[in-house]
Amino acid sequence: MSWTYNSNYPSIEDLRERAKNKIPKFAFEYLDGGCNEDVNLDKNTREIREVELIPQYLSKHLSSEMKTELFGHVYDAPFGIAPVGLQGLMWPKAPEILAKAAHEHNVPFILSTVTTMDIERASELTEGKAWFQLYHPAEDRLRDDLIARAAAADCPVLVLLADVPTFGFRPRDIRNGLAMPPRMTFRNMRQIMARPDWALRTLINGKPEFKSLKPYMPKGLDMKQLGQYMNQTFSGRLNEEKIAPIRDMWKGKIVLKGVASMEDAEKAVKLGLDGIIVSNHGGRQLDAGQSTIHPLKSIAKAYKDQIKVMMDSGLRSGPDIARTMASGAEFSFLGRTFMYSVAALGAQGGDHAIGLLKTQLQQVMEQICCERVEDFRNFLVEED
Secondary structure (H helix, E strand, O other): OOOOOOOOOOOHHHHHHHHHHHOOHHHHHHHHOOOOOOHHHHHHHHHHOOOOEOOOOOOOOOOOEOOEEEOOEEEOOOEEEOOOOOHHHHOOOHHHHHHHHHHHHOOOEEEEOOOOOOHHHHHHHHOOOOEEEEOOEOOHHHHHHHHHHHHHOOOOEEEEEOOOOOOOOOHHHHHHOOOOOOOOOHHHHHHHHOOHHHHHHHHHHOOOOOHHHHHHOOOOOOHHHHHHHHHHHEOOOOOHHHHHHHHHHOOOEEEEEEEOOHHHHHHHHHOOOOEEEEOOHHHOOOOOOOOOHHHHHHHHHHHOOOOEEEEOOOOOOHHHHHHHHHOOOOEEEEOHHHHHHHHHHHHHHHHHHHHHHHHHHHHHHHHHOOOEHHHHHHHEOOOO
16 A cells, blocks of 8 residues: 555544644534534434444455546546635635645645635646535626636536525534634633634634635624624525526536535436436534435435435544445545545645555455446445
8 A cells, every 4th residue: 555644544534633632622622513413413424333244254356446437537536625614714725725635646625605715726736626515696797707717717516506595503612602603712712712722723824715705805803793794795595596507607517515414415317417426414404314325325326326426424444434424425525534534634734645545446446356446336235
């Protein structure tokens, strides 16, 4: 196995614990938490790990290859970096670190509309290979301009976010003043003082900003005004009427992210979209919903020949990626996993996490005698 990683942190849980001790509590809880009572957050990973694979030791296994073709590009692994908002809050320059690592490892990086790096910088770091996730604006003018910028930056894939019609109810963020509008409390200031490395790097790099949105925002907004601006600017509720004109104007591939039902998967197919990401926003929106692995199985079975079926939410390791692929996904994305690694290891975090996941996934493939990623389904222990 030729991929390198820091042997002091050979698991994602190691990285999570280090991240918890390196960044302020409010930043860690923003990253780590779900919504309401965290039921779906916990269920996501737990139910992925109920999936079992069966090895075929006496097969004529020659080698295992994880390269995967997706939308005409051959990636070096069947996973990518999911979009995460406010990444610079968790660690300064986090999206830049991850975009660069993704490009070097030849895996996809998805930029969120509401993260702390703009579309143009993402394109520069990935040589035009970054995907762009669009939070749907309330005004067509802003929608059209963001899409035009993504096209000018050569983004090959536009990801439409479907699962944020409302902001999730997140008790940790409310206590920490990270709900909209955000606020800085004395308690948060004490947490910052206890993390001098994070504080110094944040001071050097400047406060996190919504970089892609900065050209549209009035200057001099205070925190309350920023919250009002974000609430007024974005209407996350998608429907077929809103998606159809985007399909007409975007010349590249379009993926719908946040699919959690057969009904939405069918609509994506009818709209002529190129892919779907089965997702529940990492358990951050609907605590009473299903885990992602549950609808994935039925959606993949019904629509795998009509649209690219991918998944995120709950994956934390190479074995989790293997379980997801065996359950029907053609590609997978991870968010928190990469952010734990960057918060823990800084500039080395992206390279470490990708190398670790590649090593883990390669080991699973060789152990069960799986030669190609698309063969994972042949190793799934079927439920009775």
